[in-house]
Amino acid sequence: MSGVRRAGTLRRALRLTSARIALGIILLIIVLAVFGGALAPQNPLTQNPDAVLRGPGSAHWLGTDYLGRDVLSRLMAGTGRSVVGALEAVGIGLLLGVLPGLASLWLGRTYEWISLRVVDAFMTLPYVVLAVAVTGFFGNSLTAAMTAVGVLIAPLYFRVTRAAALGLTRTQYVEAAELFGSSRRRILRTHLWSKILPTLAVTTAQALASALLIVSSLAFLGLGVEPPLPTWGELLSSDLDYLSQQPWAPLFPGLLIMLVAGALNAFADAIRDTGAANDLSGADTVSAADAPDDLPSGVDLVPVAEPVLRVEGLRVTVNGGRTEAVHGVSFEVGRGEIVGLVGESGSGKSLTCRAVTGLLAPGCERSAGTVDLLGGSGPVDLASLDRAGWNKVRGPRIGIVFQDPASYLNPSIQVGKQLVEAIRAHSDISRTEARARAIELFTSVGLREPETVYRQYPHELSGGMAQRVLIAIAISGDPDLLIADEATSALDVLVQAEVLDLLRGLVQDRGLALLLVTHDLAVVAEFCDRVLVCDRGRIVEQGPAANVWPELVGAES
Amino acid sequence: MTLLGVSDLTVAYGDKNAPAVLHEVSLEVQPGEILGVIGETGSGKTTLARTIVGLVPARSGRVEFNGVELSGLRNRALRDFRRRGELQLVFQDPLRALDPDVTAAESIAEPLDAAGVGVREERVERAAKALAAVGLDPSLGERVPGRLSGGQRQRVLLARALVTEPRLLICDEPVSALDAANRGHVLRLLLDLRDETGVAALVISHDLQSLSGFADRVAVLYQGRIVEHGPTRHVLDNPQHSYTQRLLAAAPRLRSLTGA
Secondary structure, three states: HHHHHHHHHHHHHHHHHHHHHHHHHHHHHHHHHHHHHHHHOOOOOOOOOOHHHOOOOOOOOEEEOOOOOOOOOOHHHHHHHHHHHHHHHHEEEEEEEHHHHHHHHOOOHHHHHHHHHHHHHHOOOOOOHHHHHHHHHOOOHHHHHHHHHHHHHHHHHHHHHHHHHHHHHHHHHHHHHOOOOOOHHHHHHHHHHHHHHHHHHHHHHHHHHHHHHHHHHHHHOOOOOOOOOOOOOHHHHHHHHHOOOOOOOOOHHHHHHHHHHHHHHHHHHHHHHHHHHHHHHOOOHHHHOOOOOOOOOOOOOOOOEEEEEEEEEEEEEEOOOOEEEEEEEEEEEEOOOOOHHHHHHOOOHHHHHHHHHHOOOOOEEEEEEEEEEEEOOOEEEEHHHOOHHHHEEOOEEEEEOOOOOOHHHOOOOOOOHHHHHHHHHHOOOOOOHHHHHHHHHHHOOOOOOOOHHHHHHHHHHHHHHHHHHHHHHHHHOOOOEEEEOOOOOOOOOOHHHHHHHHHHHHHHHHHEEEEEEEEEEHHHHHOOOOOEEEEEEEEEEEEEEHHOOHHHHHOOO | OEEEEEEEEEOOOOOOOOOOOEEEEEEEEEOEEEEEEEEOOOOOOHHHHHHHOOOOOOEEEEEEOOOEEHOOHHHHHHHHHHHHHHHEEEOOOHHHHOOOOOOHHHHHHHHHHHOOOOOOOHHHHHHHHHHHHHHOHHHHHEEEHOOOHHHHHHHHHHHHHHHOOEEEEEEEEEHHHHHHHHHHHHHHHHHHHHHHHEEEEEEEEOOOOHOOOOOEEEEEEEEEEEEEEEHHHHHHOOOOOOOOOOOOHHHHHHHHHHHO
């Protein structure tokens, strides 16, 4: 499985132009590293006293150095040693970092405490000092210098591995595995590796870039240089001695190092960004695709008086476009209106909601239809928004509340501060003003003792309180539209009723439009002005709850 | 003989002075019995489930399973007990309790793999059987959780717990994430399994009506204490504690609707 997933991440990453260019550069460097010496137009070691310090020309494209050696050939031939040096450093870092990092989770508190202190100590050590010490001890060779760099990269791997694994060991599926009596090795193999590896890949790309830069800086100090064998760093430093005669000379190795480091970092970014999107893969993504042939026909769009949201002919595909799961959904939500979107798991309601909020999981895509935000400061075509566009819309135009408030709050930051961050992300006010506004918002969502809540951490709040905090964050940008995706499903009946009352009050006081996505018919019948019933990817019925289920609402009165 | 006996269980998170989340909770489950534990968010329900299976240490009190004191098991003995699979926890949220990269069939076989039961073919076959037992098409076994619906995931979770043929299931809100139709299916399934295999269950819920007509007995957990317990019908018809009364008063309006 893990292989499949990684391949998927790589493929998604390569959709980015920057990632394709970066990969091209990296491949080119690999070719140069392997065949650079053979491909070089001249022998990189052949000295020519008649042609020292020549400028670029037809005989020597990049000129010659102080011994008359061809610079281009030395650059090409030096690629191999530079790359191997960087790989050596990263390899040592991996070896010394990853295993102790994993062990720090499992070998008990004493080992954990000691290893963390050792890592802290190493992180404060300047690499130049250590490199000087190591090369002084083992002799001035590239390997010695790279060993020093590797030892200094190890703490990075230790921390990255530990952090990634620590988060995973607290997941319920690892807890479940422990309850089955799984051995640690099995847990590591089944549940941890596939998730740590992409993180390690990103770290490795970045570490390679740093190692290249460090080896060049060290060469500048004469560390790790073994004349006459060329490396990029050695070229850079030897050129500097003749700077007055050849001011352009450091440009070539310098540019090459920058190019490679840049490509590695760009590639790492691409993997990380597309990999991070995995975390959004959410509920109810596919089963609507299993719809049998006897599909119900969908209802047409029913216009409302003051529309805030208009969805027209929305189609969503899953499985990377192979299956359509939402087949042309149309509806409007008006100002001051509470609209319930109901349906069983797999009816397509969550997909519809995610398409509207721009949170479709990877592999799911809007294939047709429009989603428009109306009113307020002018219409916005939500379907056309990129990430930056969404950042401008989420908050000031749309507020979203999810089922599980705890997982949308940062566990290590006071909830008040998180609200202040949300406020300041969208308005240009001072921290003090934002704090006052946060207290106001906490009061308006019915949190008693808002000052106390402000200083509390998410784990100190009950489910109902955390949901109120999330609602406060959702309305902090003063949006026109609030979307509640199963926002009360995890709460018990008493708290649920309170939160629903709060939402109703907000709709009335602020003229919000509220789209309530839920599977709970009781909530919808009791609470919504209008109901949209989702079934197998279509809206099959819509209207006031009393018309849609006369028997339900009748039972209530 | 009592299958599960919890006596005077007190649990607190943090140091000695931290307030207790559970106060001297005692309960029993007999073989083949379904005990419902009801309580609101924050009442300590989930902590109770996690303490029984040993994910959370107790401050004091005992948990006995089939005559063995679980709270006394350490390392090797604990692992051996777990590998027998007689006691299984069904987690609340299948999206979190299933590894997103592991297929349903592999997840279901995991308890067998961990225990090293039989040969691989046998484990695969038993996983397929468990999948069928919870009413899922065998082809769904190839899917990862992200490609299953909420109801299907919940069944996969149940199948994973059933694959070791446990004597007791501890279900933490087994149906709260499901819609009305799937809720009924899953509860029906638990009842059928009890009739067929004699498995007992401790079912935790915040939803009173999902327990009525399902649990043999209920215990009401309020602020970390069991405030009321007895046969389900008895508690529903004649609630003694004010919290139970409030809970029942809040429910009818919803009960009359969700039933339809």
